[in-house]
Amino acid sequence: MNVNNIIALGRTAEIISYDNQHILKLFKEDMPMNLIISEFNNTREVYNIGIQCPKPFEIIDYVGRKGIVYKRITGITMLRSIIEDPTNVIAEAKSLADIHLDIHQRLVENLPNQKELLAEQIKHAPLITNQEKDKVLKKLSELSDDCKLCHGDFHPDNIIYSEARHWVIDWMTGMKGTPAGDVARTYLILKLGRISDEIPKEVYEFISQIRNQILENYIKEYLKKSNISMNEVNNWFVPIAAARLGERIPDEEKKELIEVIRNNL
Ligand SMILES: Nc1ncnc2c1ncn2[C@@H]1O[C@H](COP(=O)(O)OP(=O)(O)O)[C@@H](O)[C@H]1O
Ligand SMILES: [Mg+2]
Structure with missing residues (x-):
């Protein structure tokens, strides 16, 4: 993983390549932790009821910021x-x-x-x-x-x-x-x-x-x-x-x- 390997820029986060199968949604420094947890929990919930969304794996710390590891969607x-x-x-x-x-x-x-x-x-x-x-x-x-x-x-x-x-x-x-x-x-x-x-x-x-x-x-x-x-x-x-x-x-x-x-x- 390399913080410079940016796949996309969002308003709340940078999306960086984690490995071949995964991306890291690396949130901006000032993003409140409760919102990151909400995103993780909500995505897990909708994934579990069968909505086609990238599977969320975990919340991690990286370069002093929080990120969510997701399945990578190529498209x-x-x-x-x-x-x-x-x-x-x-x-x-x-x-x-x-x-x-x-x-x-x-x-x-x-x-x-x-x-x-x-x-x-x-x-x-x-x-x-x-x-x-x-x-x-x-x-x-x-x-x-x-x-x-x-x-x-x-x-x-x-x-x-x-x-x-x-x-x-x-x-x-x-x-x-x-x-x-x-x-x-x-x-x-x-x-x-x-x-x-x-x-x-x-x-x-x-x-x-x-x-x-x-x-x-x-x-x-x-x-x-x-x-x-x-x-x-x-x-x-x-x-x-x-x-x-x-x-x-x-x-x-x-x-x-x-x-x-x-x-x-
Ligand atoms: N799981 C993923 N696999 C591949 N690209 C992704 C994935 N998640 C997000 N992206 C890319 O990153 C962009 C921003 O992601 P998004 O989650 O919408 O961030 P934001 O909350 O900042 O809008 C998307 O429009 C898409 O191009
Ligand atoms: Mg978005």
Whole structure:
């Protein structure tokens, strides 16, 4: 293993080659240990119920940082696949919806509760007033409870294609809850999310152009194949946007999330 042998850069971690069969997701120094443990436990749980995700092996210390050893998946992410062949964008967006629908069919027990997690994040959210937080929390309390598997950060960079199969990665925010909330989160990420600060500018601009196409086709397909209405998804936008304010995202995106919150409170 060599810390310079980086396979991919994530927002929370560097992915380095561990050996031929494994990678190490080496978290940034300031990543809280409880979140790393959550990712490990959540991934183990979803792996055990048969979701196709890389098997997590152990949490280790390396160069003074914490990392999770995972099975290595050789392939490319859905995002990369769209960038390499944008003519496939509609088919890819439909696959994104299908994979999400499949996740939402599973009932789960041993994962954090969506509304409890969101409430905690909203209470600690920066940039909005306490009065606004109270209103957001009230809206959240009126939303439905459910026990479906939700990913919590479902987007085309968290899916890896390998030998005609897909693998869903990055389960740090996995939870049990209401699928409409998980769809609202994907919707806001596709609409407002800066996919990575570290990609070249021209790639970034190109992604922004096709982002809308992914969003439109994803949501159309998801709603068509589920019994969820756009109205139900809309109801989750405010709490989901407020909860996201505390994440490592660019200031521009935070401004847009605040607009979503203030326009809908
Ligand atoms: N098990 C794996 N095998 C191969 N590549 C991986 C694996 N896990 C992650 N990656 C690569 O690393 C990138 C970032 O991983 P991810 O877990 O999503 O980190 P982050 O939490 O920082 O988003 C992925 O988009 C993918 O390209
Ligand atoms: Mg990721």
